[in-house]
Amino acid sequence: MKNCIVAQSGGPTAVINASVVGVVEENNRSSHYDNVYGGLNGIEGILNENIINLSKLQEEELNGLKYTPSSGLGSCRYKLKDYKIDDSEYKKLIEILKKHSIKTFFYIGGNDSMDTVDKLSEYAEIHSIDIQFIGIPKTIDNDLVGTDHTPGFGSAAKYVATTVLECYCDTNVYSFNGVFIMEIMGREAGWLAASAALGRIKGKSAADFIYLPEVPFSTEKFLEDVGNRLKVKNSVFVAVSEGIRDANGRFIAQMETGSHDKFGHVQLGGVCGNLKQLLIDNKITSKVKTLELGITQRAAMHNASKQDIDEAYRVGSDAVSYSTEGCSGVMVGITRESNKPYKMGTSLVKACEVANHIKSFPREWITPEGNNITMEGVEYITPLIMGAPDIETENGLPKYYIVNRDGIVK
Amino acid sequence: MKNCIVAQSGGPTAVINASVVGVVEENNRSSHYDNVYGGLNGIEGILNENIINLSKLQEEELNGLKYTPSSGLGSCRYKLKDYKIDDSEYKKLIEILKKHSIKTFFYIGGNDSMDTVDKLSEYAEIHSIDIQFIGIPKTIDNDLVGTDHTPGFGSAAKYVATTVLECYCDTNVYSFNGVFIMEIMGREAGWLAASAALGRIKGKSAADFIYLPEVPFSTEKFLEDVGNRLKVKNSVFVAVSEGIRDANGRFIAQMETGSHDKFGHVQLGGVCGNLKQLLIDNKITSKVKTLELGITQRAAMHNASKQDIDEAYRVGSDAVSYSTEGCSGVMVGITRESNKPYKMGTSLVKACEVANHIKSFPREWITPEGNNITMEGVEYITPLIMGAPDIETENGLPKYYIVNRDGIVK
Numbered sequence: 001m002k003n004c005i006v007a008q009s010g011g012p013t014a015v016i017n018a019s020v021v022g023v024v025e026e027n028n029r030s031s032h033y034d035n036v037y038g039g040l041n042g043i044e045g046i047l048n049e050n051i052i053n054l055s056k057l058q059e060e061e062l063n064g065l066k067y068t069p070s071s072g073l074g075s076c077r078y079k080l081k082d083y084k085i086d087d088s089e090y091k092k093l094i095e096i097l098k099k100h101s102i103k104t105f106f107y108i109g110g111n112d113s114m115d116t117v118d119k120l121s122e123y124a125e126i127h128s129i130d131i132q133f134i135g136i137p138k139t140i141d142n143d144l145v146g147t148d149h150t151p152g153f154g155s156a157a158k159y160v161a162t163t164v165l166e167c168y169c170d171t172n173v174y175s176f177n178g179v180f181i182m183e184i185m186g187r188e189a190g191w192l193a194a195s196a197a198l199g200r201i202k203g204k205s206a207a208d209f210i211y212l213p214e215v216p217f218s219t220e221k222f223l224e225d226v227g228n229r230l231k232v233k234n235s236v237f238v239a240v241s242e243g244i245r246d247a248n249g250r251f252i253a254q255m256e257t258g259s260h261d262k263f264g265h266v267q268l269g270g271v272c273g274n275l276k277q278l279l280i281d282n283k284i285t286s287k288v289k290t291l292e293l294g295i296t297q298r299a300a301m302h303n304a305s306k307q308d309i310d311e312a313y314r315v316g317s318d319a320v321s322y323s324t325e326g327c328s329g330v331m332v333g334i335t336r337e338s339n340k341p342y343k344m345g346t347s348l349v350k351a352c353e354v355a356n357h358i359k360s361f362p363r364e365w366i367t368p369e370g371n372n373i374t375m376e377g378v379e380y381i382t383p384l385i386m387g388a389p390d391i392e393t394e395n396g397l398p399k400y401y402i403v404n405r406d407g408i409v410k
Numbered sequence: 411m412k413n414c415i416v417a418q419s420g421g422p423t424a425v426i427n428a429s430v431v432g433v434v435e436e437n438n439r440s441s442h443y444d445n446v447y448g449g450l451n452g453i454e455g456i457l458n459e460n461i462i463n464l465s466k467l468q469e470e471e472l473n474g475l476k477y478t479p480s481s482g483l484g485s486c487r488y489k490l491k492d493y494k495i496d497d498s499e500y501k502k503l504i505e506i507l508k509k510h511s512i513k514t515f516f517y518i519g520g521n522d523s524m525d526t527v528d529k530l531s532e533y534a535e536i537h538s539i540d541i542q543f544i545g546i547p548k549t550i551d552n553d554l555v556g557t558d559h560t561p562g563f564g565s566a567a568k569y570v571a572t573t574v575l576e577c578y579c580d581t582n583v584y585s586f587n588g589v590f591i592m593e594i595m596g597r598e599a600g601w602l603a604a605s606a607a608l609g610r611i612k613g614k615s616a617a618d619f620i621y622l623p624e625v626p627f628s629t630e631k632f633l634e635d636v637g638n639r640l641k642v643k644n645s646v647f648v649a650v651s652e653g654i655r656d657a658n659g660r661f662i663a664q665m666e667t668g669s670h671d672k673f674g675h676v677q678l679g680g681v682c683g684n685l686k687q688l689l690i691d692n693k694i695t696s697k698v699k700t701l702e703l704g705i706t707q708r709a710a711m712h713n714a715s716k717q718d719i720d721e722a723y724r725v726g727s728d729a730v731s732y733s734t735e736g737c738s739g740v741m742v743g744i745t746r747e748s749n750k751p752y753k754m755g756t757s758l759v760k761a762c763e764v765a766n767h768i769k770s771f772p773r774e775w776i777t778p779e780g781n782n783i784t785m786e787g788v789e790y791i792t793p794l795i796m797g798a799p800d801i802e803t804e805n806g807l808p809k810y811y812i813v814n815r816d817g818i819v820k
Contacts, residue, residue: 012579012580012583014576041584041585044585045585068579069579069580070576070579070580070582070583071583074582074583074584075583075584076585158806158807161806162712163706163710165807165810166479166480166706166709166711166712166808166810167705167706167709169422169479169482169709169810170422170479170480170708170709171705172480172484173418173451173481173484173485174484174485174486174487175451175455198805198807199807200805201812289705290704291702291704291705291706292701292702292704294701294702295577295580295581295699295701296576296577296706298580299576299577299580300573301576302572303712303713305806382805382806385805385806385807386805386806387806395608395610395792395795396568396571396608396715396795396797397568397571397572397575397608397609397795398572398576400575400576400579400611402579402611402612
């Protein structure tokens with residue numbers, strides 16, 4: 001008996017289940033493993049032996065799961081301790097994996113998960129344990145190194161750009177509309193906020209200004225940008241990353257705007273709220289609307305990119321193929337073979353090179369003024385948002401597949 | 411020369427432009443009017459003679475406009491004074507309409523716009539002015555009387571229900587997820603928040619609780635609802651209308667949670683923020699996520715309902731047909747001829763019967779406990795969200811058509 005297990009970790013994306021289905025279906029084709037198990041709630045659940053058998057899923061169920069957003073197997077934010085300090089969880093995990101005859105552990109996640117893959121593979125090697133640990137990338141933030149881009153980003157970028165276009169139409173209707181501020185996810189890197197630039201009206205970015213964490217945020221420049229634009233336009237559209245920071249590295253989201261709760265604690269207004277307050281306090285305009293996209297941007301399968309789904313599936317299925325060669329402590333990265341026409345492939349990268357690193361949005365793709373994105377940046381992202389999935393519907397809504405988490409393998 | 415004019419008023423919807431296109435294309439077919447003019451920014455713009463000629467739009471432009479969200483001609487929130495007190499604007503408006511040989515004025519809007527239609531038609535009748543005023547309904551709120559439902563509601567309901575399903579998947583991923591609160595538009599009536607109940611998982615409402623303005627909101631009951639549910643589920647999903655009020659009619663959005671700004675003014679947390687604070691202050695859980703859907707729910711053409719677009723078009727085209735019979739001071743209402751299979755028609759209703767009234771969500775479609783929606787309510791809304799529009803795309807995104815507002819008719 002030779003099995004493998006796949007689990008999901010960290011924040012969800014719209015397409016993270018497509019990677020699970022890629023693993024299962026590739027194994028259905030190759031029969032390399034007797035069973036593909038699914039670990040519930042990532043490594044946290046596996047440590048509690050919450051394991052189900054995904055090889056029992058029917059074709060229809062797999063197809064449903066492929067087009068269902070968010071982590072169908074559940075997720076966790078669990079970081080293993082350094083095994084040199086405390087290896088009790090490593091021992092427990094290996095014991096559970098051995099009990100279930102698991103030869104390969106596929107972990108779908110971001111850079112914290114790649115840290116887990118790295119530590120576990122290192123531990124296994126040192127102790128001559130014949131279990132492989134392979135990472136499969138995902139994050140809407142697109143900030144992983146070792147891969148051209150990450151599955152999950154394309155769909156989130158498409159949702160952001162679509163919403164920019166639709167909000168542009170909505171924020172232009174009155175004779176004076178003031179300022180609209182859209183807050184986009186991305187605490188460390190500005191890739192997703194940059195994708196706002198894909199929303200274009202007559203060839204120009206619908207967003208007047210896009211602010212990313214890669215450029216230190218100056219409140220003076222912001223007030224000047226918006227104030228000047230309001231002199232020539234009756235509406236100003238601002239897209240902003242939640243991760244913008246001032247020159248001292250302090251998050252704008254945590255800037256004190258002077259509000260206190262009933263215990264006297266400073267109230268944090270968030271990026272949108274704080275920028276709104278800045279515009280009002282400095283008398284730029286009192287007409288400011290805000291929108292925090294929130295979790296919709298990572299969950300909107302109904303508007304996902306087909307290219308992204310295909311690539312999420314591909315890194316899952318290729319992970320199974322690569323695993324037959326015996327590799328461990330690696331992540332399946334995406335390579336961009338050409339841009340026009342767009343062509344991608346995959347390759348292996350060491351998990352330790354991915355773990356705990358951040359890939360920033362390139363400064364040369366930000367305009368010299370630091371407040372919008374160049375066409376090179378737009379052209380890099382565009383191929384990743386192409387195509388629409390053919391999602392089954394029921395009563396006018398997408399029919400999503402909820403994994404039965406009860407069938408625990410004993 | 412005999413022309414007509416169409417204008418848009420109030421808050422935008424995803425399908426309000428389809429009504430404009432319905433007017434223009436019906437007239438292209440019937441040639442009842444020599445030209446269909448468009449008033450920019452509603453009555454406010456017409457008073458400034460901001461008028462363009464929509465009959466010059468090509469088929470391709472009309473098709474683009476039909477599938478573009480939000481008020482393509484611009485909008486306003488302008489209420490005419492009572493002509494018995496001051497008729498100066500009436501005189502000015504009639505003068506402008508006469509100058510452009512306008513025989514019929516079509517006004518697309520909600521109950522304020524129907525008030526305008528009513529006042530203008532009354533004024534015209536008293537002064538023997540041969541101009542007809544006809545209302546075309548729109549509002550995502552679905553709170554107009556005299557019509558089974560309003561164009562704009564179906565698409566907004568579809569967006570809300572889709573987002574409920576996707577957020578349900580996202581808020582279920584960890585071993586403990588706490589409470590998720592989604593705030594939905596609808597200041598006066600709960601129709602749109604009720605449509606959250608269309609998001610169903612295995613036949614049950616994905617939202618554990620749905621609170622509407624039609625039921626006085628009790629903070630005690632809310633804390634009890636959520637607290638009890640958290641004892642049996644690791645995540646609780648709350649959908650709430652922005653318009654919920656306590657037994658004294660006070661908006662929960664305006665409840666004081668104890669925050670003050672730097673001048674000592676009370677800070678309003680909004681519905682989401684205030685309910686979150688309640689859960690934390692009462693130690694139900696500190697893990698609370700919120701999402702205010704904001705303008706996306708009325709602008710998301712990419713996820714619009716085909717049925718809704720068709721009906722928005724239909725009330726526009728039928729308005730032209732009805733106008734040939736000489737009616738004035740009326741609105742084109744939608745009639746529901748049957749539910750299974752769904753079949754609709756239109757009829758005329760007096761604008762004065764629509765103006766300044768609100769149609770509430772029926773109490774009998776709210777569960778006895780007052781915290782969710784019955785299947786009757788779900789079945790009423792479902793036919794309105796069916797079908798998807800075939801929107802032209804460009805670089806992976808919807809291709810929206812922006813009306814050129816420069817070609818002012820002299």
